[in-house]
Amino acid sequence: MYNILVADDSALMRKLMCDIINSVQNFSATDVCADGETAFKHLSEGKYDAVTLNMLMPRASGKEILQRMKRDGNRTPVIAISVGDDKLSQTAFGLGAADFIVRPFRLSAGDRPSFEKKLSHALHYAVGDGKVTGRSYQGAGSSGAGNSRPAQRRQTVAPSRDILTSKAFKQQPAKPLSSHGSGSTHVSAPSSGYTGKYSLVAIASSTGGPQALHTLIPMFPRNIGVPVVIVQHMPKGFTASLAERIDAKSKLTVKEAEEGEVLKKNCVYIAPGGRHLQIVNNPSGQLACRIYDDPPVNNLRPCADVMYESLKKVKCDHIICTVLTGMGADGSAGIKSLRQVKDLYVITQSEDTCVVYGMPKAADQAGLSNESQPITQISSAITKKLGV
8 A cells, every 4th residue: 555645834735635645455544644844754754655745835835845755855755736837847847756646726526537547657766666547557656664765767568559648640741851952961870689770869848848758758669769858848947856766767867958069879978957068069060968047039949949949050860759738839930940951750649638738739730730539649759650
């Protein structure tokens, strides 16, 4: 039985959370608390498998509690909960939260089924027992006390075609390469398992992106034969820890991108929070990172459009672009422009698995998407195109 601490200053929400948690098989709402100081005291005892933490509580906020836990090395998985603040979600993930759930300001009867599903998903993910949204996972979850995340990495069992979302687009042929293409790629030679033509995977994500990346990246096999670059909208100081946490459970190397760094196959590079990322050719012709601090573009820094625009000039003609959950339309203009000179294959995250169906919707409606897939199927779609 997994022991869960419920921390919320609303008596009604504590009762509702306990009812939901106790209805999930193998989970028990063991204790409750109504303020941050009490929550931290309970967590310091190290007897919980996870905690649901309201980010806005008296005496100590969720942010303060996460900061203290990080300082003390307390690895109890935290499911952060708020009424919908994008900055709070970025803060929570930056400080090590396992998941973030947005709940309506007033949780009506009509909202409850969706919230129950999200909470159940988050609970299973946090403790690592693998029973996520009906799909079968292999993982090691600890039953009983303890504040360490399971060490074993989860690997998905490939689902059958009939569980793919009904909203998925039928695959369309990618547009042919323009005569303006800029020559052969200088990316490191692909692995022996690589048989496709694509040389780079470029991902854009925003609101809900950390959760999506935590799901997507660990599902890649060890040898995909190409580098992966990611623009995740986050403020300065949070992306290094995000990369570190994803790296800990991934087969690929995941890191925060550095100025001048040469892109290597089987490595994932996340744009530093609060800074722009461009991909350029260095003097040796290799793909490399350019990190800089120019003003925000469309109020965004980093900005996915900036990253995609930079790819127009590099020696890399075949690129897989992926647009994940996020508010707004970042990525669409860059992909549209990039497609004029490069051979692209574009995959968007399906609406039903997005926290915010903004960025993928913009790409879908602009006719840029070759296919739309649930977050749990995007890695398979990418590796299929890579020929791995």
